[in-house]
Amino acid sequence: MTHPVVHWEIGGRDAKRLQAFYADLFGWKVDEQDPEYGLVETGDGVGGGIMRTPAQMPPYVTIYVQVDDLDAALRRVGELGGRQVKGPTPITNVGAFALFQDPEGNLIGLLTPGFINA
Template identity: 55%
Template sequence: MAHPVVHFEIAGSNGEGLVAFYRDLFGWEIQASGPDYWLVTAEEGGIGGGVMQTRDEMPAYVTVYVSTDDLEGSLRRVGELGGETVVPPMEIPGVGLFAMVRDPGGNMIGLFHE
């Protein structure tokens, strides 16, 4: 796969409750990573992810992050193909850059660049 899925994210208004739910349901190893964010450890054959507590009127969601070696170019292509950028490129200190886009069907996905 040219642009693999490299991370997933599950978000809702009760972050700690979601952490407990997925830890108990699947036995996931989940560690606090910052305010209102927890990292899910990747297991063999799978990818790591995150659990996030939403804020204000932000809806609950599940999304994936796809790797790209050209974030700006990918964002231009999203627009050309009928999608839209929802969150412009933002830095994750010490990790990389991400952006969020909506596809023509209304689905949100993240783009990630190391």
């Protein structure tokens, strides 16, 4: 199986400002139903999200790569010199995600699709 990039996120303290900035800059459509997290439609490209980060978390940009098994992928991350940041976490009606840092400290997400009903 290939491991495609399936989602991206931009996070910062003022999500509403970031959402407006990227919508105006690129013409992206942002679903503003949730003031904490706006899903973004980019047109032909991979969609993403723009979110408000918690106070202790710095602004960031990351991609999410699809994998079949989050636990196995996180074990491999460790074997290759990376570090788990957030373990497998369910996302209602989507699947589950995890976060890791590569050996240089870049934040990368993993996503396993699958319907999870909360």
